[in-house]
Amino acid sequence: MTIFLVRRLMHSIVVLLVMSFVVFAGVFAIGNPVDSLINPESTQEEKERAIEQLGLDRPLLEQYFVFLKNVARGELGTSFVHNRPAIKLILERLPATLELTVAALLFAIVLGVPLGLVAGLNPDTLIGRGILSSSILFFSLPTFWVGLMLIMVFSVDMNWLPTTGRGETVDLWGFKASFLTLDGLRHLALPAVNLGLYPLALMIRLTASGTQETLPQEYIKFARAKGLSPTRIIFLHLLKNIMIPIVTVVGLQFSVLLAFAVVTESIFAWPGMGRLIIDSINLLDRPVIVAYLLVTVIVFLLVNFLVDIVYSTLDPRVRLSGL
Amino acid sequence: MRSVAEPTLQVTDLRTHFFTRAGLVRAVDGVSFTVGRGEIVGIVGESGSGKSVTGFSIMGLIDSPGRVVGGRIAFRGKDLVALAEEDMRKLRGNRISMIFQDANTALNPVIRVDTQLIEAVRAHRGVSVDEARGIAIEGLKLVGIPAPEKRMKSYPHEFSGGMRQRLAIALAFVNQPDLIIADEPTTALDVSIQAQILHETQKLCRERGTSLVWITHDLTVVAGLADHICVMYAGRLVESGPVDDILDNPQHPYTCGLIGSIPSVNSRKKRLFQIPGTAPPLLALKEDCAFRERCPRASKTCAKAPPESKLGPRRMVRCFHPGSDGDDRHPAPAGRRAGTLPQ
Ligand SMILES: Nc1ncnc2c1ncn2[C@@H]1O[C@H](COP(=O)(O)OP(=O)(O)OP(=O)(O)O)[C@@H](O)[C@H]1O
Ligand code: SF4
Ligand SMILES: [Mg+2]
Numbered sequence: 001m002t003i004f005l006v007r008r009l010m011h012s013i014v015v016l017l018v019m020s021f022v023v024f025a026g027v028f029a030i031g032n033p034v035d036s037l038i039n040p041e042s043t044q045e046e047k048e049r050a051i052e053q054l055g056l057d058r059p060l061l062e063q064y065f066v067f068l069k070n071v072a073r074g075e076l077g078t079s080f081v082h083n084r085p086a087i088k089l090i091l092e093r094l095p096a097t098l099e100l101t102v103a104a105l106l107f108a109i110v111l112g113v114p115l116g117l118v119a120g121l122n123p124d125t126l127i128g129r130g131i132l133s134s135s136i137l138f139f140s141l142p143t144f145w146v147g148l149m150l151i152m153v154f155s156v157d158m159n160w161l162p163t164t165g166r167g168e169t170v171d172l173w174g175f176k177a178s179f180l181t182l183d184g185l186r187h188l189a190l191p192a193v194n195l196g197l198y199p200l201a202l203m204i205r206l207t208a209s210g211t212q213e214t215l216p217q218e219y220i221k222f223a224r225a226k227g228l229s230p231t232r233i234i235f236l237h238l239l240k241n242i243m244i245p246i247v248t249v250v251g252l253q254f255s256v257l258l259a260f261a262v263v264t265e266s267i268f269a270w271p272g273m274g275r276l277i278i279d280s281i282n283l284l285d286r287p288v289i290v291a292y293l294l295v296t297v298i299v300f301l302l303v304n305f306l307v308d309i310v311y312s313t314l315d316p317r318v319r320l321s322g323l
Numbered sequence: 324m325r326s327v328a329e330p331t332l333q334v335t336d337l338r339t340h341f342f343t344r345a346g347l348v349r350a351v352d353g354v355s356f357t358v359g360r361g362e363i364v365g366i367v368g369e370s371g372s373g374k375s376v377t378g379f380s381i382m383g384l385i386d387s388p389g390r391v392v393g394g395r396i397a398f399r400g401k402d403l404v405a406l407a408e409e410d411m412r413k414l415r416g417n418r419i420s421m422i423f424q425d426a427n428t429a430l431n432p433v434i435r436v437d438t439q440l441i442e443a444v445r446a447h448r449g450v451s452v453d454e455a456r457g458i459a460i461e462g463l464k465l466v467g468i469p470a471p472e473k474r475m476k477s478y479p480h481e482f483s484g485g486m487r488q489r490l491a492i493a494l495a496f497v498n499q500p501d502l503i504i505a506d507e508p509t510t511a512l513d514v515s516i517q518a519q520i521l522h523e524t525q526k527l528c529r530e531r532g533t534s535l536v537w538i539t540h541d542l543t544v545v546a547g548l549a550d551h552i553c554v555m556y557a558g559r560l561v562e563s564g565p566v567d568d569i570l571d572n573p574q575h576p577y578t579c580g581l582i583g584s585i586p587s588v589n590s591r592k593k594r595l596f597q598i599p600g601t602a603p604p605l606l607a608l609k610e611d612c613a614f615r616e617r618c619p620r621a622s623k624t625c626a627k628a629p630p631e632s633k634l635g636p637r638r639m640v641r642c643f644h645p646g647s648d649g650d651d652r653h654p655a656p657a658g659r660r661a662g663t664l665p666q
Contacts, residue, residue, distance in 0.1 A: 216386075218428035225382055225423070226443045226494065227416035236442075240433050315433055316478040 008308075012301045016294065020071070023293045024064050027286045067290070076294070077287030081280070086287035090273060090295050095175040096166060097272030098299075100264065101257045103179065103188050104196035105250060112200045113246065116207025117234070123212060131204060138201035143260065147194045147267035154190060162187050164269040191268040195261060199253045206249055210242035217241075244315050251307030255300045329400055331502050331534040332358040332381070337394035339373075339380045348605045350376040350389070352558040357637065358502065358551075361532040363525060365545030365566070367581070368555030369602055374538040375424060377555070378504045381536075382421050383411040399501065417447040417498045422524075424506040424538075426491040430479035437475035440494060447498050462493040466523065485516045492524055500533060507539040521548060542581045546570055551637065554578050557602055557613035560631075564638035574634065574645035576618050612643070620644040 042050075051057050055066060070077060076087040119131040155163045167187030169176035178184030214220060215238070223237045265274035273292060280288040312318045339351040351373045358364045368374050380391050383403060396403040398419065403411065423429035431439060440459035441452060450458070456475070463471035466489040479487060488508060495503050505524060508517065521537070525548045528535040537545055545552060546566065553563040554577065562575040573579045580598035600617040612618070612625045624643045631641050 218423060218425065219431040221379075221384055221386075222423055222429040223431065224384060224412075225415055225421045227412050227414070227446045228442060229412070229446070232442065232446075237431050237434065241431070244433070316435075317432065317480050 004308075008305055012305075015301065016297060019297050020068070020290070020294060021064060023290050024067060025060065027284070027289055028060050028063070030284060076291040079280075079285055079288045081283050081285045081288070086285075086291040087295075089276060089288055090291045093271060093273045093276055094295060095177065096270060097258065097261050097265070097274065099178060099188070100191055100195060100261055100270055100272060101254060103192035104194075104257055104261075104264075105199060105254060107192050107196035108199035108203045108253075109246075109250065112203025113207050116204040117211055117239075119204065120208035120211025120215075121234070123208070128208075132208060135201040135204040138197045138204075141197070143194060143198070143263050144267065146197060147190075147264060150190045150194055151267070161190050163190065166271060191264050191270050194267065195257055195264040198260075199250075199257065202249060202253065203246065206246055207242055210245055211238060214238050214241050240314065244311065247307055247310050247314060251303050254303045255296070258296060258299060330357045330359045330397075331362070331399060332536070333395075333397040334377075334381070335395040335397070337377065337380055337396060338392045339376050339385055339389060340392050341389040343388055343606075346606050349558050349608065350605060351380060353394075354553075354555070354558075354560050355394075355631075355639075356551075356553045356560065356563055358534045358536060360501075361529070361534060362551060363528060363535045363537060363545075363549045364551045364553065365542075365549035366536060366538045366553045366555055367540070367542050367545060369540055371602060371605070372555045373558040374540075374555055375506055378421060378506055378536070378538055381504060382415060382419065383408070384415075384421075413447070416443055416494075416500075418500050419502045419504070420495040420498070420500045422491050422495045422503065422505040424508060426487040426508065427479075427484065429491060430487065432479055434478075435475075436477055436479060436482075436490065439479075440475070440497065443494055443497055459493075459497060462497040463490070465496065465527065466490075466493045468493065485513070485520070488516075488520055492520065492527075496527060496531075496533075499531065502534045502536070503528065504536045505538065507537065507541075507544065518544070554581070557608065558605060559613070559641060560639070561614065561642065562640045564635070568635075568638060573647050574640040575614075575642045576620050576644075577614050579647060620646075 048057075055063060058066075067077065076085065078084065079086045079089055082089060115131050115135075119128040119135075122128040123132075151163050154161045165187060166176070166178045166184060168181040168183040169178050170180040170184070171177075172180065178188050220233060220237060223233045228237075261270075261272055262274035262278060264270065265272045266278075276288065277292045279285075280292070334357070335355050337351055337354045338349070341348040341350055354373075354377055356364065356366075366374050366377065376385070376389070379385050381396055381398075381403065383406070385391055391404055394404065398414070403414070406414075430436075437456065437459065440462065441455040444450060444455040444458050445452070448455070448458075460471045460475065463474065468474055468486060468489055474482070474486075479490070482490060492505075495505070503524075507521070521544060524537075525535065527533070537549060539545055542552075542554075549566050551563070552566050552569045553560050554569070554575065555561070556577050562569065562573065562578045569578065570582060573582050577598070583598075598617060603613060603616065610626070610628060612621070612627075612629050615621045615625045618625070620642075622644065629641050629643045631639050632645065633639055634645075
């Protein structure tokens, strides 16, 4: 376990360093933020002063090392646009995005695994085929269109659910959380379903195919030969084997959803990182972009780390020290 | 009521077919045999002859596209073919248990050994988890697994091949069944370990009066241990009878060939005899005797499938030209009549 932790930590640091340089160089290459930041009517002198102040006149590598030095001091730079620490801006909005992502994934798992199980156990029935066909539909419908449809049906037509914002929030360890109030949950419902539709389809297909691959295995037949009840065979012998690929995909999907949340956040005016990062990219607000990407990578590494731990508890043949 | 004379298992004209896309596979096609109380019956046959399918049919574990299409499987007088699934489930692992051909794939790789043992006990007995654990540990001791309390917490992959096989045997015995069907491991196990395991299983069965059906592709394995032997070929029994009778006085050319290829019986007197050719694919089976292509005694008569001929109360052969002649390498004269013995 310790070996695993140390190795994973070193691995993460390397990933972060590489990522930070790629991001830094990438943003550097896109363009000079000065053009969009400084009032075009300002004098040449004012412009140069601003450039010098922001450190934009120095070569890429030097800027990068200054940046690294600041990172070591916990400083990710100040937003050119908002004139506030970039990391603060990101962290303020991170909880909303995380909440949305987790809610979408939970929706996908809680609904997708049972549906996939039903489809996998009854592949030749109407209901099994129906589930699998609808999962194809969920795959191919564009998030944006589904979002608008959800609003039309559930908010405009039926007037059941609100369409914008997080609703009433509660303070949870210094962060705002929607899921602890009824109003917050009502606000969370549509965005979570919207974002969760794609992973839902993924869960259904993964569980269904996993079920069909596991059913013909000898150990399932042997479990039957022991006279176990069908319930025990399905919910222990079968499901425990299917959980292994599911956990892997959930881990991967987490990062994907974190990025895809941008679309859903725009449709439902969900105050997450999405809007901020779109604006920052438009304005080439380099510190915010870098901070966003670094935070995302850290979340990604953390999730992977958790996945590996869960993985090793699910599959005894996997040893943490070997990962 | 269960009379003393009632056999533990009586299989009559069992037919298990697979309705595959490529066509009908008659994997088991008219198999009859009896297993008395405490008796050990060996089913011998080469790969693909239908031994495992016979075992799974008895267990009620034939899956689509397969189906038991005919016959009777009487277990202590009760016909299992007609039994409802829920009643069959109560017998499985309880009164009849099965040792699978490959212990490596039969145990669930992601579930701890203790869970897999305890659930087997609790599926059939209303005992607490702790009691079941005690029973399971006793079971592991019985089959000679060292430090059973400690090993209980392991996963199957942490056992060696031989230990895993013992684990499977412990599982088979754990509810003290009346009948065990053992599908002999054909791969991965050392021959000496295999012999040892067979010997121990046989001993346990003898001690407890458990009936045992031992499935093997090797006649030598069961020659010294079984009471009764069934020789299987292409989905049918070609010969069956008490072990001594089969070994000393084989009637079917296939059985003669099998015995001819045992080195110890043959001991340097002759060159080791091998049955030429291979078994026909079951899909391609025609109306004639399935052994005809390989048979040294084949004649025109053999263009029909031979019926079973009863040679005694529990002695049967399925051949038009039975006999235990010593040298089968010359084709039999065409006029040879059914039932004639050589010399
Ligand atoms: N699920 C299935 N679908 C189609 N055919 C099958 C199926 N299972 C078994 N068979 C057929 O039944 C025949 C007998 O198979 P079985 O497993 O009983 O052989 P076996 O005697 O146990 O051989 P081995 O010694 O290799 O284990 C095989 O030839 C195979 O073609
Ligand atoms: S019936 Fe004919 S072909 Fe078949 S085993 Fe007997 S002699 Fe050989
Ligand atoms: Mg077999």
